[in-house]
Amino acid sequence: MSTKFESSPNEPSAGQQRRQANILLLRLQWLLILLLIAALAWLYISQQRFQNHVNERLQSNEQLASRLNEMDDRLFAISQQSLPPPSTVVGSQAQNQLDLLRIQIQAADRLLLDNNDRAAIDLLRGLQWQLSQNSNEIAPALTIVIKQSLSKDIERLQAQSSQPSPWQIQNLAIQNIQEFLHSHERLNSHNKQGTSVNVASDNVVLTRRQLTTHEVIMTLNLANQASNMRDKGQLISYLRQARNQLQTLVADPPSTPKNKVSFNFNPTSLSIIKSSTKTSDNQSNLQTMGAPKNISEVIDWLDKLIASSPTPTPLLTTQILDKPKR
Structure with a gap:
């Protein structure tokens, strides 16, 4: 008995199976092509991004390098300005x-x-x-x-x-003149008070003379301060002012006292003056000045002090x- 296989009416035929297989393969091919295109597109985009990033880095490096070069040029220019010219480098x-x-x-x-x-x-x-x-x-x-x-x-x-400085010599001479004016005023006042003459005009003259003498003493105090401060201009100005004030007493002298008024030097001051004036021609006049006996000689003292005012000697x-x- 022979066996006969019959095909089911629902099963596809061999031609249909081949067509289905071809369609499936075609779809797979298109899928691979699409995937390949997508991969290429992704690679291209990535490469462009990387290139742009590298270009930005290079551009920033170029800007930084240009700024450093500008700073270097500025520093070089500043250093060239501060340096002396090449001709003066030797021996600078x-x-x-x-x-x-x-x-x-x-x-x-x-x-x-x-x-x-x-x-x-x-x-x-x-x-x-x-x-x-x-x-x-x-x-x-x-x-x-x-x-x-x-x-x-x-x-x-x-x-x-x-040796004492010329300023100290000036101070000693000014102090000696002040002592003479004090003693002269005291002696003059004593002689006036001892007289029996009581005339109003004499009292007026005595008062004016006393005021003038006090003004001269105060002016000489200012001259001493100027000498201590080494201010030659102020010293000469005060000495001239004192001289002009004493000149008014000489122009209208009072009655001469019976007793002579002599000026007593301080021996120490005199020895200092004599020892120190040997080293300066400007102070030689002070060494030969004798003790004043009246206002006229005091004025002569002041003239000599003005003429021999200290002058600094440069090294x-x-x-x-x-x-x-x-």
Whole structure:
């Protein structure tokens, strides 16, 4: 008995199966193509983003580099402006040392004006030591000249420091004049009170003379203060004012007292004046002045004090260092 297989009417035929398989393969191919296109698009977008990011980084680096270059150029320009010209580079250190030396010498002159000779001597000795150092780049010939002038200045100041200053001599002379005016006023008042004449006009003259004498004494006090402050202009002004005030007494002198009025020097003050005036030609007149016996001689004293007012003597080193400037 033979077996016969019959196909089910619901089963697809072989041709239909082949067509379905082809459709499925075609769909798979399109799906792969779409996936590949999407992948390529993603890669392209990523590459563009990365390129843009790299370009931004490069641009920021270029801006930073340009700013650094600008700052470098500005710093270089500033440094070129602060530096001396190439022609003055050679010897600039020596010139700086000379300028510093001038400033230190000016400080020494200021100490002398303040009557501080000891500090000025110490400063000049320090300058001598400074010029002897290996770091000194001043010309050797000029260094030798400056050292010699410093030695002479130190010797002069040492001799000057052992004696009273001209300002002290002025103060002593002014104080002696004040003592004379006090004694002259007391003696004159005593003689007037001892007389039996009682005339109103005489009393008026006596009062005016006393007031003038007190004014002169007060003016001389101001002159003493100006001398202590080393103010030559004020000192001469007050001495001239005192002289003009005394001149009014000479123009209209009162009756001469019977007893002579003599001015007693303080021996210590006189010896100081004599010892100190040997070192100054301007003070030589004070040494030969005798004790005044009247107002006219006091005026002569004031004239000599005005003529011999203290004048600061500049250091020899100052004159040497100032020569190149002139």
